[in-house]
Amino acid sequence: MRIVRAPRLTLEPQVAEHAEEMFAVLSDPAIYEYENEAPPSVLWLRDRFATLEARESADGKEIWLNWVLRLPTSELIGYVQATVRGDGSAAIAYVLASGFWGRGFAREAVEAMLGELGEHYGVTDLSAVLKRDNLRSTRLLERLGFALASAETSALRDIEPDEMLMLRRT
Numbered sequence: 001m002r003i004v005r006a007p008r009l010t011l012e013p014q015v016a017e018h019a020e021e022m023f024a025v026l027s028d029p030a031i032y033e034y035e036n037e038a039p040p041s042v043l044w045l046r047d048r049f050a051t052l053e054a055r056e057s058a059d060g061k062e063i064w065l066n067w068v069l070r071l072p073t074s075e076l077i078g079y080v081q082a083t084v085r086g087d088g089s090a091a092i093a094y095v096l097a098s099g100f101w102g103r104g105f106a107r108e109a110v111e112a113m114l115g116e117l118g119e120h121y122g123v124t125d126l127s128a129v130l131k132r133d134n135l136r137s138t139r140l141l142e143r144l145g146f147a148l149a150s151a152e153t154s155a156l157r158d159i160e161p162d163e164m165l166m167l168r169r170t
Helices: 016-026 027-034 042-054 105-121 135-143 152-154
Strands: 010-013 062-070 074-084 087-098 125-131 163-169
Touching: 010 074, 010 105, 016 074, 016 135, 042 087, 062 105, 062 135, 074 152, 074 163, 105 135, 125 135, 135 163
Parallel strands: 087 125
Antiparallel strands: 010 062, 062 074, 074 087, 125 163
16 A cells, blocks of 8 residues: 545545544544444454555455544644455545535545556446435545446445435545
């Protein structure tokens, strides 16, 4: 994994040592309006990050790419991630602290990650799953060329009724 540069931030390969600083970022309750829940402790997050440092699934069928997002001030503001499969597809996700929403950082970070996925990992098909009510993420993905998947495709991927699948082919 490489460090990836975006205009106003740097994507650093995520490691266990990022856990304490990222715990503070991921403790922002606004992040969880639509998704998941905050990590229960720094120790839990450190263990999770250590597992992800393997950079691949136990069966070797997936590559796990996780980057933390760092501003020039050295502050971490979130992460982007991709699960890359051998067929040229990748599932992506991203999280930013709410204080950085609406300022273009998510777009810069995701665009930088997508460029890295295409150039260095041969990814041509991208997917993202998000809550239907998450209009901020829907708009971001649409601006990045993603489109809503058909009901049939979503059903094949076991998408929950309150979620939607968005796809992009490069």
